[in-house]
Amino acid sequence: MTRAEQKERTRRAIINAAFEQLSADKSFASLSLREVAREAGIAPTSFYRHFADMDELGLTLVDEGGLMLRQLMRQARQRLINNTSVISTSVETFMEFIMRHSNVFRLLLRERSGTSAAFRSAVAREIQHFCAELADYLRKENQCSAEQAMIQAEAMVILVFHAGADALDASDEVRQKITEKTILQLRMLAAGSQHASL
């Protein structure tokens, strides 16, 4: 095995260890370098061969999380071909995502309002991608102004994100309720955005 390969491998081990330890009761901030190193199976000081500090690791995690989100979006758009309702398909796809990758979602959710400005803007950037693509879709669909579309898209993303946060801790049954509620909220927004007098 080549040296670069091995290095990449332990780098992944660190990243995976970090994701692994994130949970409902464990935020990234409460993660210690030593804990991550332990989980990754390396000595604490070896951590520095890959990241300058925990912040650098954290930003990497946020980037990866954002990447996964964008993949999710593509997936949702593919589903649209076979399904008429944009809104319900999107919300349901999102719910599947947060269940499958709850740790990733929790990271983004928390660091969005976390203590590190770098983290906050990193998450904001990822969400912005999300909004921009949705706005683009809305503008084409509804033939409204780009600004109007963006404002609507942002509201939609906020609502869906929040619904995801609630759904994380909920039972299957409650999560279904939340999904329906969110769909209704998005439809309110969609209907209202068509109104001339705002």
Next chain:
Amino acid sequence: MTRAEQKERTRRAIINAAFEQLSADKSFASLSLREVAREAGIAPTSFYRHFADMDELGLTLVDEGGLMLRQLMRQARQRLINNTSVISTSVETFMEFIMRHSNVFRLLLRERSGTSAAFRSAVAREIQHFCAELADYLRKENQCSAEQAMIQAEAMVILVFHAGADALDASDEVRQKITEKTILQLRMLAAGSQHASL
């Protein structure tokens, strides 16, 4: 000075010290018992005379924060007498609140998706009060079903909260933009909720 008075006084000192230390770069979770005690001007172990642990203090802070929120709501309703637009008055009042008590707002914002289930549900409860009162208002105003009103109210509160989070770090100018955007979003919701076919 009576003994009970003195005890209450240091209790307040602890609470105030905790609020004082919350900031953009310091969450409650990253607050240590010793730090708070130092700021409050007492010995670390004296902390235990007032709270069993940091969690108990944190829940107290959340309660106080919720109380302040409800006071804010009353204030907004009083302003309504002299002003026609419910939505813009409410959003503007909210923005004033988060600027004046940014530490309090940050606490609620973060612990809403924090690592402690007790904190999360405490914050959720406070926000629920907010929603319930708003829903009541909407129901009377729009003569819609209680359920519909609640769904709309929740969406509104989520959007306003999120706008507040963005506004915290923003300049006066940007904050104004955010305020206008949020008002527009709420109007979309209000207009859309009147649509029969959802």
Next chain:
DNA sequence: AAATTGGGCGTACATTTGTAAGCTGAAAGT
């Protein structure tokens, strides 16, 4: 073949943390 590089390790240290144990002195109760 020899020299260099670099990932991983063990040791070590200064800090910070939560909290246990026990003392003190003034307020409150008798």
Next chain:
DNA sequence: ACTTTCAGCTTACAAATGTACGCCCAATTT
């Protein structure tokens, strides 16, 4: 006047943390 109560203090300790320093040895380069 006495005893009791109790908020606050000092001291003490074990645990955990970030990270500096230097060694090792296999992959790479020369």
